[in-house]
Amino acid sequence: MAQVPSPTIRARRLRRELRRLRDRTGHTAEEVAKILGWHRTKVIRFELGHSRVMPKDMPPLLDLYDASEGERESLNALLRQSRQKGWWSAYGDVLPDDFVGFEAEATSISAFECLYVPGLLQTEEYVRAIVRAGRSTADQDETDRVVAARLARKALLSRDLPPSLWAVLDEAAVRRVVGGPKVMRAQLTRLTEACAMPSVEIQVLPFSAGAHAAMAGAFTLLDYADPLLDPAVVYLSNDSSTLLLEEDRQVARYKLMFDHLRAKALDPDRSADLLARIAAEVPD
Known part of the structure; x- marks a missing residue:
């Protein structure tokens, strides 16, 4: 499987470039909005990623920012790419945030897990056990979709140039028997097999x-091929919320x-x- 551009990363590049151009003009976000007759928070929401840049918004912005022809071509290309759909969009009901989009183009993933095995290394039955425990009201269809979405992420490690994955697991994460002895032994076996993969360190x-x-x-740290173009991010998550740090x-603190x-x-x-x-000690 070849790597494809992530619309999530392209959207981030677009908002960073728009902020750079605005800074170059010396305008505040509020001034830009006033000049263009927009709501005073519209530009801020673009730059923070809280709302999407629409195609009709680009010409007046680029005119105001006195963008060069090359900058216009580059930014309009980013806009088109940011509006494409990644594979994860088909699972929007069970993947409510942008983490998978940020993960999709990372060249290095550094993860610390204290309670369970990282998602990229989970077996299907281990995933099902976690979903059943955390979504007690989920019906079979919802459970199947969550499992399918999580398993689809694993293709990342099978692509032509996989990211390097460095996972540090608290001992509690590998001692806790999830899904019963058979499921846990299979999961631990999967981890030991992953230890032999050239792109994985555990x-x-x-x-x-x-x-x-x-x-x-x-937490999870995501690094990219060009740190100037795509600076590293940190992702924090639990069952009820997620937080992206940029x-x-x-x-630097998390690194x-x-x-x-x-x-x-x-x-x-x-x-x-x-x-x-x-794995050998897991009781029957």
Whole structure:
């Protein structure tokens, strides 16, 4: 499977470029809105990603920003690409946020999980067990759609140039028996197999490590091929909310946190041995 451009990333590039052009003119967002006869928050909402830039909005913006011919071509191309649909749009009812769109074009994924196995490494039955536990009111159709969406994400690791995935798992995530012994043994086996993949590194953070930098919870760092064009982002999520962090100081803090976690965790070889031992210890 080849990598395809992510409309989510193109939309982010577009809003960053529009902000750059506005800064170049010296106008505030409120001034731009007033000049163009728009609601005072419209430009701010574009630049923060809270609303989409529409094709009819581009000509007056680019005229006001005195954009060059090359800038106009580039920005209009980004606009077209941002309005395309990624595979995940078919699962909009069960994938309510943009995480998969940001993940789709990442070249490096650094994930810390404290409660369960990362989504990209989950088996189908493990996913079903998590969905049943977290969505007790879901009917079979909804459960099947959630499972299908999560399994579709895994194609990311099978594409021609997969992203590097570095996962640090709290020992609790691999000790908790999810879905029963048979399901958990299969999941642990999947993890040990993933340890041999050239694009995957897995480390286990043992209980013996004590307190650590990410006691507050799980997070995922996404890096891209061109950090100037597409700066890294951090994603925080739980069952009820998600949060995307983009500010340089926020991302730097989580990068440092991940470095501390890797230093405290068992190295990849010892982690693979521990996963195999835990799998053998799962009771029938």
